[in-house]
Amino acid sequence: MSTLVGQALSPANRPEGAEPVPQFPVYLFDIDGTLLDSARDICGAVQQVLETTTCRPLTFDFLRGYIGLHLIDLFQDVLPGSTPDQIDGLIAQYRTLYLARGHKLTSVYSGVAEALAALAGRKGTATTKGSVTTRAVLEQFGLLPYFDHVQGTDGFPAKPAPDVIHAALVALGAKPEDVLFVGDSAADMQAGKAAGVKTCAVRYGYGVESKLAAHSPDFWISDLRDLLA
Secondary structure (H helix, E strand, O other): OOOOOOOOOOOOOOOOOOOOOOOOOEEEEOOEOOOEEOHHHHHHHHHHHHOOOOOOOOOHHHHHOOEOEOHHHHHHHHOOOOOHHHHHHHHHHHHHHHHHOOOOOOEEOOOHHHHHHHOOOEEEEOOOOOHHHHHHHHHHOOOHHHOOEOOOOOOOOOOOOOHHHHHHHHHHOOOHHHEEEEEOOHHHHHHHHHHOOEEEEEOOOOOOHHHHHOOOOOEEEOOHHHHHO
């Protein structure tokens, strides 16, 4: 990727073939890898949990590839044969450890606050985090005032299922055709397509670009301020 995170793209330096993003009445955003660079806290908490199990040591890069998916997917893959109760216990342990870290290794991507402040239209979230945790994290980093609705994954299937987007649409009273969903992972693109909204892939997050491209995002950006173009 030749464009640096934090440098908004003008028409003159936009990558060849990149289409300007039109304005939408409603925007939905993934959180981790899209608004917040939170991988070190997320993966660190996962590593703390796995240290209490028989799992072999796993690298940061490996764990980062699971960000955006539900923890069930991760723990089932790295600890095959675990029972549902055991998985639930690991998830509960993760949530305790993650919150205890205080998001000290998390930061807001450059340009995010500026883009959210200037972007017209109503704004909401569609994240795999729970709604309560999402609201607390956004508040800690000063982003909460920019959102009309905070929607997390609360007791329904996580992305790539479209449920969290459907819940956000209901809460905002929005029609799919009026919405742009911005995310960094293949699961985000799959969920957006399944929900019938337009999708926008960010190049600076944790997703692998070829995997994102496989789901044909409607738009690509290299900085959240590109939405203002």
